[in-house]
Amino acid sequence: MKMKKKKSKYVSYAKWGYIFLIPFFLVYIVFSLLPLLSTFYNSFFENYMVGLQHVGPKFVGFANYASIFSNAELGTYFKNTFILWVLGFIPQIIFALLLASWFTDLRLRLKCQGFFKTVIYLPNLIMASAFSMLFYTIFADMGPINNVLEAIGLPSYRFLSEIAGTRGLIALMNFLMWFGNTTIVLMAAIMGIDTGLFEAARIDGANSLQIFGKITLPLIKPIMAYTLITSLIGGIQMFDVPQILTNGNGNPNRTSMTLIMYLNKHLYSKNYGMAGALSVILFIITGILSILVYHYLTSGMEKAGVRKSKKNKVKGA
Amino acid sequence: MKRKISSLVLVVMMLVMTVAGCGNNSASSSGSTVETAADKQGKVLNIYCWNTEFQDRFEYFKSTGKLPSDVTVNFVVTPNENNAYQNALDAALLKQNEAPADEKIDMFLIEADYALKYVDSDYTLNVNDIGLTKDDVKDQYQYTQDIVTDKNGVLKGVTWQATPGLFVYRRSIAKDVLGTDDPDKVQAALATWDKFDSVAAQASSKGYKMLSGYDDSYRVFSNNVSAPWVDANNKIQIDPNIMKWIDQTKTYTDKNYNNKSKLWDTTWAADQGPKGQVFGFFYSTWGINFTLLGNALETPEKEGGKQEVGNGIFGDYATCTGPQSYYWGGTWLCAAAGTDNANLVKDIMQTLTCDATTMKKITEDTQDYTNTVSGMQSLANSDFKSAFLGGQNHIKLFAEAAPKIDMKNMSAYDQGLNEELQKAMHDYFDGKVTKEKALENFYTAAIEKYPNLTK
Numbered sequence: 001m002k003m004k005k006k007k008s009k010y011v012s013y014a015k016w017g018y019i020f021l022i023p024f025f026l027v028y029i030v031f032s033l034l035p036l037l038s039t040f041y042n043s044f045f046e047n048y049m050v051g052l053q054h055v056g057p058k059f060v061g062f063a064n065y066a067s068i069f070s071n072a073e074l075g076t077y078f079k080n081t082f083i084l085w086v087l088g089f090i091p092q093i094i095f096a097l098l099l100a101s102w103f104t105d106l107r108l109r110l111k112c113q114g115f116f117k118t119v120i121y122l123p124n125l126i127m128a129s130a131f132s133m134l135f136y137t138i139f140a141d142m143g144p145i146n147n148v149l150e151a152i153g154l155p156s157y158r159f160l161s162e163i164a165g166t167r168g169l170i171a172l173m174n175f176l177m178w179f180g181n182t183t184i185v186l187m188a189a190i191m192g193i194d195t196g197l198f199e200a201a202r203i204d205g206a207n208s209l210q211i212f213g214k215i216t217l218p219l220i221k222p223i224m225a226y227t228l229i230t231s232l233i234g235g236i237q238m239f240d241v242p243q244i245l246t247n248g249n250g251n252p253n254r255t256s257m258t259l260i261m262y263l264n265k266h267l268y269s270k271n272y273g274m275a276g277a278l279s280v281i282l283f284i285i286t287g288i289l290s291i292l293v294y295h296y297l298t299s300g301m302e303k304a305g306v307r308k309s310k311k312n313k314v315k316g317a
Numbered sequence: 318m319k320r321k322i323s324s325l326v327l328v329v330m331m332l333v334m335t336v337a338g339c340g341n342n343s344a345s346s347s348g349s350t351v352e353t354a355a356d357k358q359g360k361v362l363n364i365y366c367w368n369t370e371f372q373d374r375f376e377y378f379k380s381t382g383k384l385p386s387d388v389t390v391n392f393v394v395t396p397n398e399n400n401a402y403q404n405a406l407d408a409a410l411l412k413q414n415e416a417p418a419d420e421k422i423d424m425f426l427i428e429a430d431y432a433l434k435y436v437d438s439d440y441t442l443n444v445n446d447i448g449l450t451k452d453d454v455k456d457q458y459q460y461t462q463d464i465v466t467d468k469n470g471v472l473k474g475v476t477w478q479a480t481p482g483l484f485v486y487r488r489s490i491a492k493d494v495l496g497t498d499d500p501d502k503v504q505a506a507l508a509t510w511d512k513f514d515s516v517a518a519q520a521s522s523k524g525y526k527m528l529s530g531y532d533d534s535y536r537v538f539s540n541n542v543s544a545p546w547v548d549a550n551n552k553i554q555i556d557p558n559i560m561k562w563i564d565q566t567k568t569y570t571d572k573n574y575n576n577k578s579k580l581w582d583t584t585w586a587a588d589q590g591p592k593g594q595v596f597g598f599f600y601s602t603w604g605i606n607f608t609l610l611g612n613a614l615e616t617p618e619k620e621g622g623k624q625e626v627g628n629g630i631f632g633d634y635a636t637c638t639g640p641q642s643y644y645w646g647g648t649w650l651c652a653a654a655g656t657d658n659a660n661l662v663k664d665i666m667q668t669l670t671c672d673a674t675t676m677k678k679i680t681e682d683t684q685d686y687t688n689t690v691s692g693m694q695s696l697a698n699s700d701f702k703s704a705f706l707g708g709q710n711h712i713k714l715f716a717e718a719a720p721k722i723d724m725k726n727m728s729a730y731d732q733g734l735n736e737e738l739q740k741a742m743h744d745y746f747d748g749k750v751t752k753e754k755a756l757e758n759f760y761t762a763a764i765e766k767y768p769n770l771t772k
Binding site: 048051055137140268 | 400407411434435440578582584587729733740744747749761762765766767768769
């Protein structure tokens with residue numbers, strides 16, 4: 001009798017596990033899976049508003065996809081998005097690595113670390129839209145930056161009318177907003193490394209650069225990959241900063257129009273068909289990229305696993 | 318089994334969505350039956366608008382005592398930015414049939430650029446049906462009625478203001494460039510676009526800019542087109558007059574005749590102030606007394622500045638008709654189909670847009686130019702003077718310009734296409750793209766907004 005009770009208790013633990021998982025799956029199905037599937041469904045219809053008149057819904061097969069691919073705009077916006085992401089990500093990862101290794105360096109023993117960590121994280125707390133409005137005002141044709149340039153005798157620069165100016169500002173904002181976050185993630189990764197490794201290297205006469213290149217970097221590689229993926233997915237969905245800075249136009253000449261800004265353009269006419277088709281294409285692109293990165297990451301882990309098991313064998317023998 | 322279940326779920330879901338898709342019908346009450354029986358009028362008046370301007374005007378209606386004391390007036394205000402007002406209004410109108418009587422929209426306000434979107438729909442009522450006769454509206458400017466007349470010739474809205482535009486110039490700069498600041502002589506020098514261009518060259522040689530930016534003269538050209546934006550086959554057509562604007566603005570930009578600003582940006586506002594070096598601006602009624610006056614002061618009124626000569630360039634502006642007549646802005650009142658307050662809506666319309674006494678009072682109080690031909694004519698012939706314009710009676714020029722405005726070539730797409738064309742052309746003026754590429758970008762943006770149109 002007692003035995004039986006124990007057994008049933010053991011089984012019910014697993015059951016509770018599943019029950020506790022239900023809310024997640026419920027929320028996921030209602031708010032993610034169903035909208036996703038209905039996007040696929042909507043993409044096959046002509047369905048939009050012209051003023052107060054509703055056109056469609058009419059089944060048109062792959063016509064929406066055909067019209068997206070036929071005007072070759074998608075490639076341009078994909079390229080824009082990628083350029084904007086790379087421009088922001090490269091300085092972001094460099095600065096984050098530098099700061100993270102300084103903050104965690106045992107010999108430097110920086111003071112007021114908490115203060116600095118807070119300060120570099122602060123830009124991320126400002127709303128992206130407020131941040132873009134601020135930059136829009138500061139870098140306006142007759143804004144403070146141009147006033148300063150003129151005051152020190154330099155020619156004024158119309159930032160938001162130049163491709164380099166606009167893209168540069170967007171990249172700068174993304175960099176400022178996210179480098180603090182990346183720094184903290186990387187610091188956590190570096191602090192996870194056994195300090196004995198650093199001490200041993202130093203006793204062996206390695207300099208800081210060698211320690212960083214030969215010990216720190218290889219050991220935080222998985223976290224770097226994680227940073228890369230999250231940043232990449234965030235990059236594909238880049239919207240708020242360029243949307244507000246360029247007033248939704250991606251000017252000049254649509255060179256700072258990102259994929260999601262293009263998607264947003266279909267909102268005006270509530271064009272479910274075109275927006276749906278575009279979303280499906282984005283879904284597929286993001287899917288492919290994620291699979292590629294995931295594959296790269298897991299294969300790296302397997303290698304590490306192999307090495308570990310070999311070591312154990314040697315130890316055992 | 319699992320696959321079976323998931324495919325079943327999918328099929329059911331698609332069916333549900335198909336049914337949901339059928340639920341949207343765009344038909345609405347035809348509006349032929351308007352309830353005007355006195356005992357069937359509602360007690361809540363819902364008015365949709367985008368700012369508080371009309372609330373101020375509504376006080377003039379209240380002061381007549383025609384507002385029944387047991388009626389509650391609700392102003393539903395949604396700001397205009399990013400199309401938010403139209404989105405809110407559309408959402409409410411689409412639900413108009415199902416809404417309870419006290420929540421239905423009774424009256425809403427629209428602007429000229431998108432007027433036809435509502436006027437050509439069943440959501441607006443014929444003003445004759447709610448009791449406003451042809452005789453009531455005969456003193457209004459013709460163009461204000463053309464804008465809100467639907468394709469069958471039915472008048473669907475009325476406005477209390479007319480907004481003819483003028484060219485407002487700086488007296489001091491005109492004296493320097495033309496040797497005179499007399500409005501008649503300056504007008505003679507600017508009477509055609511060719512003359513306007515040669516004055517621009519003269520101004521430039523003295524270090525001034527003729528216009529502030531790219532969009533300043535746009536309305537003057539776009540109000541004088543020979544055909545609507547979109548033809549009967551839904552094909553976008555760029556009028557020769559619009560092409561003239563593109564070419565003129567490009568020339569002005571390349572020759573440094575303008576300051577490369579955009580409407581409403583800080584450069585544009587600064588150009589109108591004491592430090593501005595710009596010859597003049599195209600502005601309509603409201604723009605002169607509110608926007609331009611505000612920008613012209615050295616010490617803003619908020620900081621204790623007064624509207625008087627000596628504060629900035631107050632008194633240094635004057636107006637003339639300019640090369641072509643045009644209008645800019647304006648607010649129209651429409652009665653919503655399904656309203657349960659038709660009689661009250663009629664009273665509001667009649668008082669604010671047909672009653673010359675009320676309208677003249679509005680003009681005298683606020684300097685708003687009201688929609689009464691006779692009332693404005695009498696003001697034009699009076700000794701009315703604007704201190705801001707150096708003592709000029711600009712009402713006289715407005716009264717001359719207003720009857721010349723011709724708005725027969727409007728389309729329901731004006732707002733979207735005007736905006737997109739201006740945006741696309743900025744790249745061309747900035748020298749970033751060729752004219753062909755800029756036009757191509759315009760078509761792309763236009764068709765994104767209106768998928769039913771073709772190039």
